[in-house]
Amino acid sequence: xxxxxxxxxxxxxxxxxxxxxxxxxxxxxxxxxxxxxxxxxxxxxxxxxxxxxxxxxxxxxxxxxxxxxxxxxxxxxxxxxxxxxxxxxxxxxxxxxxxxxxxxxxxxxxxxxxxxxxxxxxxxxxxxxxxxxxxxxxxxxxxxxxxxxxxxxxxxxxxxxxxxxxxxxxxxxxxxxxxxxxxxxxxxxxxxxxxxxxxxxxxxxxxxxxxxxxxxxxxxxxxxxxxxxxxxxxxxxxxxxxxxxxxxxxxxxxxxxxxxxxxxxxxxxxxxxxxxxxxxxxxxxxxxxxxxxxxxxxxxxxxxxxxxxxxxxxxxxxxxxxxxxxxxxxxxxxxxxxxxxxxxxxxxxxxxxxxxxxxxxxxxxxxxxxxxxxxxxxxxxxxxxxxxxxxxxxxxxxxxxxxxx
Numbered sequence: 001x002x003x004x005x006x007x008x009x010x011x012x013x014x015x016x017x018x019x020x021x022x023x024x025x026x027x028x029x030x031x032x033x034x035x036x037x038x039x040x041x042x043x044x045x046x047x048x049x050x051x052x053x054x055x056x057x058x059x060x061x062x063x064x065x066x067x068x069x070x071x072x073x074x075x076x077x078x079x080x081x082x083x084x085x086x087x088x089x090x091x092x093x094x095x096x097x098x099x100x101x102x103x104x105x106x107x108x109x110x111x112x113x114x115x116x117x118x119x120x121x122x123x124x125x126x127x128x129x130x131x132x133x134x135x136x137x138x139x140x141x142x143x144x145x146x147x148x149x150x151x152x153x154x155x156x157x158x159x160x161x162x163x164x165x166x167x168x169x170x171x172x173x174x175x176x177x178x179x180x181x182x183x184x185x186x187x188x189x190x191x192x193x194x195x196x197x198x199x200x201x202x203x204x205x206x207x208x209x210x211x212x213x214x215x216x217x218x219x220x221x222x223x224x225x226x227x228x229x230x231x232x233x234x235x236x237x238x239x240x241x242x243x244x245x246x247x248x249x250x251x252x253x254x255x256x257x258x259x260x261x262x263x264x265x266x267x268x269x270x271x272x273x274x275x276x277x278x279x280x281x282x283x284x285x286x287x288x289x290x291x292x293x294x295x296x297x298x299x300x301x302x303x304x305x306x307x308x309x310x311x312x313x314x315x316x317x318x319x320x321x322x323x324x325x326x327x328x329x330x331x332x333x334x335x336x337x338x339x340x341x342x343x344x345x346x347x348x349x350x351x352x353x354x355x356x357x358x359x360x361x362x363x364x365x366x367x368x369x370x371x372x373x374x375x376x377x378x379x380x381x382x383x384x385x386x387x388x389x390x391x392x393x394x395x396x397x398x399x400x401x402x403x404x405x
Contacts (some may be wrong), residue, residue, distance in 0.1 A: 005088045005396070007153075007386035010224050017223075017383075024376040031369015034362040035110040043113075047358045052333045056359035057111035059326050060367030063208065064104030064374060065138070066179060066201060067321070069172040070209020072097035072145060074236075075152075076172075079165030085235060088397050089217070091387045094149035096216055096378055097172075097209070101142055103374030107367055130182050137175040144168045153386070176202045183328070190267035191332030194257065200250040204321065207243035211317035214240065216378060218311055220388060229394035230305075237310045241298040244317065248291050251324075270335050270354070271327065278331035281323045290320010330357055 010017075038045060048055040075093035078086035109115045125132045148168045151161035180201030183192040214236050221228040255272065258264035271278055294313035296303075303309040334355045382388055389396070 006390045007091065007388060008390050009384060009386050010220075010382050010388065012383040017379075021376070021379055024372045024379060027372035028369055028376055031107075031366050031372065032110075034365040034369070038111075038362050038366070039113060046360045046363050048363075049355070049357075051355040052330060052357045054329055054333060055111075055357070056326075056330075056363040057107050057366045057370075059322060059329055060370050061104045061108040061111065062179065062329065063322050063325050064100045064107065064370050066176060066205045066325075067208040067212055068097045068100035068104060068205075069141070069176045069202075070205035070207065071100055071213050072168060072172055073206055073209055074213055075148070076165060076169045079152075079162055080169050085232060085397055088389045088392060089213075089232070090152050091149065092217065092220075092382075093213060094145055094152065095381050095387050096213055096374075098142065098145050098149070099374040099377035099381070100209070100212070101138065101145075102377060103370040103372075105138060106373055107370035110366060111363075130178065130185055134175075134178045134182065137171075137178045141168075141171055141175045144171050172205075173202060176205045183332070188337055189332050189335075190264060191271070191328060191335060194254065196250070196254060196257065200247075200254060203243065203246045203250055204324070207240065207247050207317060208321040210236065210240050210243060211314040211321070214314045215311060215318075216375075218307065220382065221392065224388070226388070227391045227393035227396075229392055229397065231394040231398040232392050233307070233310065234305070237298045237304065237313070240314065240317065241295055244291055244295045244298075247324075248287075248295075251287075267332075267335050271331055275331060275334075278327050278334065281331075282327050285323035286320050286327060289316055290323055291317075294320075333357075 046055055072093055074086055075090035075097075077083050078088075078090050109118055125135075127133070144164070145168055148161065148164040151157040151164045177198040180198035183189075184195050184197040186192040214233075217236075218228065218233070220226075255268060258268045271282055273279060275282075294316040297309050297313040297316075298304050300309075334357060336353055336355070
């Protein structure tokens with residue numbers, strides 16, 4: 001039984017809508033102000049130095065880019081795998097994916113400095129560099145997702161949108177593989193240099209992207225008073241639980257693999273036992289609050305049916321995801337390089353010393369601004385275009401419920 005789904009833009013006339021729009025606009029403006037300050041004063045005003053060159057803005061940028069790939073997973077399930085329950089969510093999934101990617105790339109470009117020189121990186125490629133390949137992957141993903149979304153929304157192109165969906169599905173897996181490979185191919189860093197980081201980033205994207213999608217979906221339907229049935233929401237939260245378990249599995253395999261190799265005992269001891277803030281972030285935020293607690297919440301017989309609990313679990317997954325990238329990215333740089341194994345190196349660059357790092361308010365503001373830009377894009381888009389179904393009630397999207405009625 002095929003159910004008809006009608007899409008409609010939101011009215012956007014309430015005071016709450018304009019407050020949200022203004023708040024997101026203000027956060028975006030503050031982020032641009034932070035960029036101007038860092039561009040004028042130099043990275044001296046940040047917590048970064050010669051050892052930690054990827055700071056808090058990179059944490060937010062990588063999180064947003066990885067989550068962008070995962071947010072499109074909802075559309076892929078409906079298009080590529082033919083799951084009818086997910087098909088009405090495809091438009092919002094594609095929009096959110098584009099918005100998150102734009103927010104992440106904005107932070108990345110502004111943090112690197114001299115964005116006016118971006119044209120050089122986009123026209124002169126060193127194909128031996130994984131960074132050059134990622135520029136192609138990011139731009140390609142943006143273009144492919146826009147075309148995929150257009151084919152979903154344009155009835156004359158509906159016959160081709162499954163092919164576009166398959167292409168987007170494959171491309172985003174390659175994109176996330178490329179992002180993970182940036183770290184997996186950095187042999188000089190003990191915390192990186194592992195091929196399994198590529199597939200681990202793929203499953204991380206599924207978890208982070210779905211958590212953000214659930215929050216955006218719940219907020220959009222709550223604030224617009226549109227029906228959101230249990231069939232859709234409970235299916236999504238159960239899928240989130242599967243992805244949480246999958247991320248935990250990859251994290252466990254990653255650390256057990258490192259513990260097996262004698263030369264990795266130092267970095268594992270640093271992250272798991274005596275790394276200070278990195279150890280606390282790993283065990284308390286990433287594992288406990290970001291994985292075990294939300295996992296228990298989504299599968300609990302009572303909490304798993306509570307919408308506030310589902311929203312809370314999604315927020316915890318996002319916080320845990322940011323902590324996971326922070327530990328990997330910043331912790332991996334803080335641990336000293338072992339450029340000459342077996343030798344003691346003495347220089348003016350504090351070789352062999354664990355580096356300290358505290359993100360400045362400018363870095364945090366720029367990073368949070370990336371999230372604000374992504375949400376601003378979504379907010380404006382659902383106001384002017386038909387991305388949201390008028391109803392996601394069980395009888396409207398679930399053939400079994402409709403048949404029972």
